Amino acid sequence: MYFFQGLVYLALSCFHGHYHKLERTENIVIIGGGPAAHTAAIYAARAELNPVLYEGVAAGGQLITTTHIENFPGFPEEISGPALMEKMKKQSEKFGTRIVSENVIGIETHRGNNGLTLYTVHTATQSVKTRTVVVATGASAKRTDIPGTGDNELWNRGVSACTICDGSLPMFRNKIVFVIGGGDSAMEEALFLTKFASAVYIVHRRDTLRASKIMQSRAKNNRKIKILFSSVVTEAHGKDHLDAVTVRNLKNNTTEKHGASGLFFAIGHTPNTAFLPEEIQRDDTGYVLVEKGSTKTTMDGIFCAGDAHDKKWRQAITAAGTGCMAALEAERYLEETK
Numbered sequence: 001m002y003f004f005q006g007l008v009y010l011a012l013s014c015f016h017g018h019y020h021k022l023e024r025t026e027n028i029v030i031i032g033g034g035p036a037a038h039t040a041a042i043y044a045a046r047a048e049l050n051p052v053l054y055e056g057v058a059a060g061g062q063l064i065t066t067t068h069i070e071n072f073p074g075f076p077e078e079i080s081g082p083a084l085m086e087k088m089k090k091q092s093e094k095f096g097t098r099i100v101s102e103n104v105i106g107i108e109t110h111r112g113n114n115g116l117t118l119y120t121v122h123t124a125t126q127s128v129k130t131r132t133v134v135v136a137t138g139a140s141a142k143r144t145d146i147p148g149t150g151d152n153e154l155w156n157r158g159v160s161a162c163t164i165c166d167g168s169l170p171m172f173r174n175k176i177v178f179v180i181g182g183g184d185s186a187m188e189e190a191l192f193l194t195k196f197a198s199a200v201y202i203v204h205r206r207d208t209l210r211a212s213k214i215m216q217s218r219a220k221n222n223r224k225i226k227i228l229f230s231s232v233v234t235e236a237h238g239k240d241h242l243d244a245v246t247v248r249n250l251k252n253n254t255t256e257k258h259g260a261s262g263l264f265f266a267i268g269h270t271p272n273t274a275f276l277p278e279e280i281q282r283d284d285t286g287y288v289l290v291e292k293g294s295t296k297t298t299m300d301g302i303f304c305a306g307d308a309h310d311k312k313w314r315q316a317i318t319a320a321g322t323g324c325m326a327a328l329e330a331e332r333y334l335e336e337t338k
């Protein structure tokens, strides 16, 4: 992986022929295009740090895939994900953020004249030198390839990957919903759904759960929850909205169609952090490790905000909150190392 990154840098240096000649050093480069990145950009731009923001190929981030946001303060009538992200982007640009729609493929470290670490952020077509970096590249909810659940099918029309975000929507209230997964988060999400749904089926492909004992017993003791072991969802059905799922029992190879208004993937998330240098420490699932109560990573001048480090809360408002922290911490770092 790192050998590959090295080759990419070398190729970029030769191709552009300007890597060692980068004259200008930016104050701050923000990587990401979701709520964390845009909040960091708004704060950094208002502090006259003149940020550059690489929004990546999935501009707007995870919220782009959702239609109803009822829990972001300031929008009592609810707002769609794309509309909210459009507003955030507009606000970043209003204060002068320079937005580039490219993915960052690597970050290189080198020493400045004064002994401070500087960074060069590379995309496939450009390189920019900077004193600080905010990593706000988020995470991707894992989904399996089940017919009927795709983006142009029933995704967002009964099929979701975020119970906290979508579970209380009217379309799931007093209805039967299905949750795919067998770990702690699947149990937690199923338990959360019991507040709204009439029944919650957990579909798990193995004959034992991976969840901790305590979470298993909470789920098993909830009278609204039923666990379908050794089973997989093989198809989601519905015209405008999900109305049924087909479940296959892997032990006896029988299938059954169940009426369902909701289908939630609860099989984890993958943080978008593979492109980061190895000096930025991550946990064994790839989440960036930050100092407690801070957005500081293990590299001076590199901060991390949003779902790229937060595997617990994973909400737009918490991502925005840590985006604000990252920009303020970067500003302070720039001040202290001037």
Ligand SMILES: Cc1cc2nc3c(=O)[nH]c(=O)nc-3n(C[C@H](O)[C@H](O)[C@H](O)COP(=O)(O)OP(=O)(O)OC[C@H]3O[C@@H](n4cnc5c(N)ncnc54)[C@H](O)[C@@H]3O)c2cc1C
Pocket (backbone or CB within 6 Å): 031, 032, 033, 034, 035, 036, 037, 054, 055, 056, 057, 058, 059, 060, 061, 062, 063, 065, 066, 068, 069, 070, 071, 072, 102, 103, 104, 105, 136, 137, 138, 139, 140, 141, 160, 161, 162, 165, 166, 272, 275, 305, 306, 307, 308, 314, 315, 316, 317, 319
């Ligand atoms: C279906 C769904 C519905 C949701 N509904 C709600 C809700 O109602 N309320 C709520 O609070 N939360 C909701 N969430 C959760 C919320 O979307 C996330 O917590 C939030 O978007 C995280 O923000 P983020 O900025 O950390 O990252 P993300 O939103 O994941 O954005 C990451 C950004 O980083 C960019 N990126 C990634 N890699 C690179 C790279 N190498 N170079 C450059 N850019 C890169 C991507 O292009 C993307 O723009 C929902 C999530 C899902 C999946």
